[in-house]
Amino acid sequence: MLESAETIAVVGLSDNPERSSYGVAKYLMNVGYKIIPVNPKVKEVFGIKSAASLKEITEQVDIVNIFRRSELVLPVVKEAIEIHAKGIWMQEGVYNENAAEIARNAGIPVIMDNCIAVAHRIVKYQLHQQ
16 A cells, blocks of 8 residues: 555644654655645644545545544545545554444455554565565
């Protein structure tokens, strides 16, 4: 999923540099991904206008990266299906098997309870070892 992705919508992205969503999104930007902030409570992050929901995004989203409490994931996953996202990534500590099953049944791969930045570093390291 990480190797083919270009655009990542980060749901719950905070404009507070002390929040993990901010640090992870900044890392993803620094390694070349296009980030789309999705948070109705902030106007912009990193100078990029924030969408209130996934439905506001007009371009193809490769990965929907979710920084929301596990019990709040299902509506996000349903929106991800509606916008034809190519993958769903629930950050470390975020786990919702029901939502994941719905996404998988729609043909969308899901990763749960895993930090996308850490996974990227591992993939990058493994590629360099080959």
